[in-house]
Amino acid sequence: MSTDDTLRTVTEIAVAETGLPAAELTPDADLRAMAGVDSVRVLRMIARIERTYDIELEDEDVFGTATLAQVAVVVDRALRDAA
Amino acid sequence: MTVTADTNQHYDLDPEIFGQFLDPLRKYSSALYDNDGDSLELAQRNKLRFVARRLGIQGGERLLDIGCGWGSLILFMAQEYGCDTLGISPAPRQHDYIAAQAQARGVERQVHTRVGHFERLELPAGSFDAVTMLGSIVHMPDLGEVFRRARTVLRRGGTLYVSESCFRNAAARRAFDERAGTEFVRSDIFGWGDLRPLSDLVTAAEDAGFTITSVDDLTDHYRRTIEDWIANVDAAADAIDGRQPGLAAKLRHYLEVANAGWGYTTKHYALGCRKAR
Numbered sequence: 001m002s003t004d005d006t007l008r009t010v011t012e013i014a015v016a017e018t019g020l021p022a023a024e025l026t027p028d029a030d031l032r033a034m035a036g037v038d039s040v041r042v043l044r045m046i047a048r049i050e051r052t053y054d055i056e057l058e059d060e061d062v063f064g065t066a067t068l069a070q071v072a073v074v075v076d077r078a079l080r081d082a083a
Numbered sequence: 084m085t086v087t088a089d090t091n092q093h094y095d096l097d098p099e100i101f102g103q104f105l106d107p108l109r110k111y112s113s114a115l116y117d118n119d120g121d122s123l124e125l126a127q128r129n130k131l132r133f134v135a136r137r138l139g140i141q142g143g144e145r146l147l148d149i150g151c152g153w154g155s156l157i158l159f160m161a162q163e164y165g166c167d168t169l170g171i172s173p174a175p176r177q178h179d180y181i182a183a184q185a186q187a188r189g190v191e192r193q194v195h196t197r198v199g200h201f202e203r204l205e206l207p208a209g210s211f212d213a214v215t216m217l218g219s220i221v222h223m224p225d226l227g228e229v230f231r232r233a234r235t236v237l238r239r240g241g242t243l244y245v246s247e248s249c250f251r252n253a254a255a256r257r258a259f260d261e262r263a264g265t266e267f268v269r270s271d272i273f274g275w276g277d278l279r280p281l282s283d284l285v286t287a288a289e290d291a292g293f294t295i296t297s298v299d300d301l302t303d304h305y306r307r308t309i310e311d312w313i314a315n316v317d318a319a320a321d322a323i324d325g326r327q328p329g330l331a332a333k334l335r336h337y338l339e340v341a342n343a344g345w346g347y348t349t350k351h352y353a354l355g356c357r358k359a360r
Contacts, residue, residue, distance in 0.1 A: 043343040062347060063258075 006079075007072040010049060014068055017045040027069035049075060055082055098153065098180050100330065103323050104315035110155035112218040112246065113305035113351055123311040126304070131159045134215060137297055137355045138242045140164050144212035147171070147236060149201045149229075150219020154181035154194065161185070161193040169211075170196040171204060202228055209238045216245045221278060230291035237358045243293060246301065246353040248341075249281045255348045256280055281352045288356050297355035305351040309342045 007027060014025050018041050020034065031042055046062050049055075053075060061074040101109050106124040114126030115133050134156065140146075142164045148156050151170025154177070160166040170181065178196045185194035197204060202223065214233045223229050233243050250256035256279065281298070288295060313335060316323065320331035345351070 040340050040343040043347050044339075046347070047343070059347075 003072055003076050006075050007068065009052065010068050010072045010075060013048050013052065014045055017041055017048060025068060027072075028067050030066045031068065032066060046071075053079060055079060097326050098176060100323055100326050101153065103319040104312050104334070105153075108155035108159065109153035111152050113301050114308040114311075115301065115304050116307055123308065123315075126308065126311075127155070128159070130304075131156060131163075134217070134244050134246075134353075135160065135164060137244050137299075137353065138213045138215070140166065140213060143167070145169075145210065146213045146215065147206070147211045149214065149216045149233070150222065151177070151181070151196060152217075153177055154184060154196070156215060156217065157181070157194050157196075158184055158188060158190065161190040162188055165193070167193050168195065170194070171199060171201050172196065173198065173200055202232065206232075206236045208235050211236050212238060212241050214241070214243045216243075216247075218247060220245055220247050220284070224277065226279070226283060226287040227290060230287045230293065234291050234293060234358055239358060241358045242296070243288075243356040243358070244353065245284060245288075245356070246351070247284065248278060248305070248349055248351050249284070250278050251280070251346070251348055251350050253280050253282065259344075259348050278349065281350065281354070284352075284354055288354065292358070293356035294359045295354065296357050297353070299353040299355075301351045301353055302345050302349075306342055306345050309338050313338050313342075 011022060011025055011027075014020075014031070015022050018025070018034075024034070032039070043062075046057060049071070050057060055075065055078040057074055057078055061071075061078075065071045065074060098109075101111065105111055106114075106127045108124070108127055110127045110130070113130065114121075114123060115130035116126045117129050121129065138144075138146075140160065144160075144164070144166050146157070146160055146166045146168045148168065148170045151157055151172045154170055157166075157168035157170040158181070161168050172178070175198050178198055181194065181196050182191070185191040200223075202225065214237055216229075216233075220226065220229060230243075237243065250259065285295060285298075316331055316334050316338065323331040323334065341349075
């Protein structure tokens, strides 16, 4: 799966968890700086991403990623590692 | 004498508010789901039987429940196992509720409560077969003193069951103890609480002289319990807000914060101990 596909799925999950419009959830927007996106929303989003892909992200990825583009990269890496 | 506690701002709310989202026993801690289809009520009964198994309860034991809440455990152990029970809680409103429930269930001679803090109450040494603390040690500042006193009131061979939400490890505690979500739950909901890693609880139990007999990870069960509570809060939002405007949203936020952290920052463990060399 390409990063584009992953980014699209991750963004869909972010839209579902935050309720924000997809237009605001650009790949490089800092999630934690966005109105209505607190750490609770981010953790719920991560949990849903992990369930969707059946992967477990590393702690430094869970707490260290700030943008959806970064999340997509660590998801791809986890998928490669699991393959 | 008026007994007050920091935690009373939450636990001494109108009992009917808790009746709106907890199970009929009003057990305010993790349930235990044996099957996918288990209701919250059944899962809470499963959990109380699990506690009895971990304690080695056979029937008729003398049991002390520290932080007894609305009495779900002492009422259950009196009814189902014929135990002679004493519950301690600093929230005065809970005691009238428990007395009425004990009367209604015909176990008023086996169910007793005292208002106060376990750390300060006079209790005879060696007088209990079992001691329980379900989600209450988080509100007690001196872990060492709590385990030492629990050991003192137990007879030789007596058992202790402690279940608690814990930081996943010491590093998670350092990273998250001061964050907004943690602070919201501690200050806005409870008044005071100190989440620790399991290793701190084990150390305190060992230092007090206990033998550790079991450790269970109940995290997934607590996640599902809280999902059931959130559904109940949503269904009863109007009734909850009718008693205290804005409380339904506050409760929901607290429960969502708790559920978002499971596995990432927090775990829910049950620790079994025995007073034995």
